[in-house]
Amino acid sequence: MRLKQKELLQLFTSSIENAIQLFSAAQHLLTSYNGEKYPALGLAELALEEIGKSYTCLAYFSKADKMKDWAVFWKEWKNHDLKAHRAFFYEFFCMLRIELDSQIFKNNFPTIRGKFSKEKEKSFYVDIDKSNRQIYIPMNEVSDEECTNRLISIIGLLNATFHIRTWLETKHSEHFKNAISDYAFLTISTQMYTQDVESVLQKMKTENQEYNKGLEAIWELFKPDKSKDKGLDGIINLIKQKKAK
Numbered sequence: 001m002r003l004k005q006k007e008l009l010q011l012f013t014s015s016i017e018n019a020i021q022l023f024s025a026a027q028h029l030l031t032s033y034n035g036e037k038y039p040a041l042g043l044a045e046l047a048l049e050e051i052g053k054s055y056t057c058l059a060y061f062s063k064a065d066k067m068k069d070w071a072v073f074w075k076e077w078k079n080h081d082l083k084a085h086r087a088f089f090y091e092f093f094c095m096l097r098i099e100l101d102s103q104i105f106k107n108n109f110p111t112i113r114g115k116f117s118k119e120k121e122k123s124f125y126v127d128i129d130k131s132n133r134q135i136y137i138p139m140n141e142v143s144d145e146e147c148t149n150r151l152i153s154i155i156g157l158l159n160a161t162f163h164i165r166t167w168l169e170t171k172h173s174e175h176f177k178n179a180i181s182d183y184a185f186l187t188i189s190t191q192m193y194t195q196d197v198e199s200v201l202q203k204m205k206t207e208n209q210e211y212n213k214g215l216e217a218i219w220e221l222f223k224p225d226k227s228k229d230k231g232l233d234g235i236i237n238l239i240k241q242k243k244a245k
Contacts, residue, residue: 001074005064008057009168015054016161022047023158026151030144038142042123044150045084045116051157052086053077058164059188062181084116087157092187093164094221095194096156100149110153112146119150163221172214179204179214197222 003011026043056076060067067073076082088110091097099105104112113119121127122141128134168177186192186200201215 002067002070003060003064003073005061008061008064012054012057012061012168013165015050015057016158016165019047019050019054019154019158019161022050023151023154026147030147030151036139037144037147038123038138040123040147041142041150042120044147044154045119045123047154048087048116048150048157049080049083051090051154051161052083054161055086055089055184056083056188058168058181059184060181061168061184062178063185080117080120081115085110086188087154089184089187090157090160090164091194092184092192092197092222093218094156094160095224096159098152098155100145100152102145102149105149111150160221167214167217173210175208175210176214176217179211180218183215183218 022043026040026047029040029043030037056073060073076086099109110116111119113122122136123138125136126138127136129136164180167180183201183204186204192200198219201219204215205212
């Protein structure tokens, strides 16, 4: 199945919106629910996957009309661990990262479970290890601290999605939007690190000024010395609105 550019844009924005709803549900469990909190980990991990899906749509947005083979896209679309990992590619746009000041999380970034899919399994399912007959019960396996860390790790990523969604939904030129998408595609298709961002953006510059404006917008958002100033107003307001309801 080949997707049209407008379909990728809709999938991009809808995935972000769904991530926000899942984030809010996980937050409600942690802050307002009187019962056990452990399902919040699974909900937060699902939000992470939705954020990763949005990044995949962003990366392929500029390629939609030219790409003939969509096999890789659909393979990525179905890979749950890849989607969760890909959410952190938004750090190529903004390096804002929030996590608990706990060594276990620092030593095991991005997940203490080895695989993101294990977060869902441990959060939602009772299971038994056939090798040692050990029974796993979510209530015993998942701590409130782990739920909290996963939830707050999403905040910086959502912050970046809000900026990029605005770029794609407002009246910027096609060249501007393609620059954003082309850059995202480079981050998933080449070996690249955050310290390479400035040089990559410089190499991407063309004679098209609108395209270059898109690259400049990325750098303005990414600048390491300003990342901490990008703010969490959007997320904070979102949380306040959900609480008000």
